[in-house]
Amino acid sequence: MSNIDRAPDFDFLHQLADLAGETVLPLFRQPIAIENKLATGFDPVTDADKQAELKMRAYIQEHFPSHGILGEEFEAKDLNADGLWVLDPIDGTRAFISGLPTWGTLIGYRHSGGQTLGMMSQPFTGERFFGDGKQCLYKGPDGEKAISSRACKAISDATLFTTAPDIFDAEELKCFRRVEKAVRLSRYGVDCYAYCMLAIGMVDLVIEAGLKPVDIAPLIPVIEGAGGVVTNWQGKSAFDGGQVVATGDPALHDAVLELLSGKA
Known part of the structure; x- marks a missing residue:
């Protein structure tokens, strides 16, 4: 039965995450064929991703046939629809094929009327982080609870995450290094899990570049629902990806943007 007359909710995101998890988890830490999407460089994809x-696309089309879908692996559908789903079945495929549980399924929804929903599901750890821009919730082995980012007004007190320095071009790396030298601690290699650790109040800052919309759009309602801020490096919307900076404390955000721009 179509749900065309009702708005999507967290329950529907959980249903999509269940479908993805049932597909992906049996293939994690198992021998699996890996395809490289690039002629030069390495951008892996597996049958688990596809x-x-x-399965998520089919479920959305069954229940919300008028909605558009922007996915990582297949052609976009109806990008100008009022309701748009943004899907990344395995964000962090490099981690997935390396056996590291820092990958996750990203599911996002945005309506032209303003409603937003987002979820990161990590089926191996049994964790889900989900929000709507106003609240952020966690569900995992230690229960279900509301979560929020932590206060950190000074860059010198901040913990910084990024996927890896090689995601930046030469000029971006100079900008990133200015911030990295100013923080207390920096860590690499945690993919979408970094933004969830920001939402749950374990780290303060995530800086990345070269992101696609599917890499960040589903995480925006999570970060903002936890009380954080996420923009591009110019302080504008991060929905389209590219250069992204997220902070748990809004008071930290402007200072980080100034450092990235070289104005500080």
Whole structure:
């Protein structure tokens, strides 16, 4: 039965995450064929990515046939629809094929009327982080609870995450290094899990570049629902990806933007 007359909710995001998890988890830490999407460089994709996205797409089309879908692995559908789903079945495929549980399924929804929803599901750890821009919730082995980012007004007190320095070009790396030298601690290699650790109040700052919309759009309602801020490096919307900076404390955000721009 179509749900066209009702708005999507967290329950529907959980249903999509269940479908993806049932598809992906049996293939984690198992021998699996890896395809490189690039002629030069390495951008891996597996059958787990493709099958999980296909199942989520089919479920969305069954219940919300008028909605658009922007996915990582397949052609976009109706990007100008009032309701738009943004899907990344395995954000962090490099971690997935390396056996590290820092990957996750990203599911986002945005309506032209203003409603936003987002979720990161990590089926191996049994954790889900989900928000709507006003609240952020966690569900995992230690229960279900509301979560929020932590206060950190000074860059010198901040913990910084990024996926890896090689995601930046030469000029971006100079900008990133200015911030990295100013923080208390920096860590690499945690993919979408970094933004969830920011939402739950364990780290203060995430800086990345070269992101696609599917890498960040589903995480925006999570970060903002936890009380954080996420923009591009110019302080504008991060929905389209590219250069992204997220802070748990809004008071920290402007200072980080100034350092990235070289104005500080």
